[in-house]
Amino acid sequence: MSDEEYHPELAEYVPGRGSSLRHPVARRVLRIVIVIGIAGLILPGVISTIGMQVQTADAACRIVVAARDPQAVAAEVRLEAWGSNGPGWYCYARAFDGTEIMLRPLGLIPGLSYRPSGTPA
Template sequence: MIDDANPELSQPSPDERPVRHPLVQRLLRVVIVIGVLALILPSVLSAFTTQARTAELACRTIVSSYQLRGVTAVAKLELIAPAGPGWYCVARETDGTETVLAYLGLIPGLSNLPEPGVPA
């Protein structure tokens, strides 16, 4: 008798339709995906910008430690390289030739600063 008094507690019949319209479900999924991207994307961009700036400053320090004149310090992110993926410090001369001075790592820094005059 409890089922007769409370029809909402009875088992649903197999022909019942979903509570929400399929268009509303799709719209909710799109909003959720946009929300997740809005949370993740700023963090990724901030981390990349910080790494690029750190790599640039570390590369300037390396070039100045070699006391190279007439070259520009360039930090490059290489995904396919001999030492593996990561940031590389490159000295670019005025004629356009480039020389790799140091591997800065995936997270750039000066922890592995090469000694001037000692081959890497």
């Protein structure tokens, strides 16, 4: 046996069961703490993003309703999974008698794009 293959620090080593030295309850508690920590990092970003999308869709819908249907009494925005243009935010104008007219899809990420005057919307 050469000097490169002999390790004196491992001379008395006896392999064990191969399992962790921690108690199963301690491992479970550690896993729960890790899951709660990851959720605590991710959830605020998700909640913030959803809130921003709701506010942006509402503002964009109010602009569309004011421009296209000034007689409408309310602007209504909805997130629809199966709309006419696929999933996304849709802007509706509500008339005084309660009827709703879909004015424009706002897209999955709500917003308005600038269109030069004279071009169809």
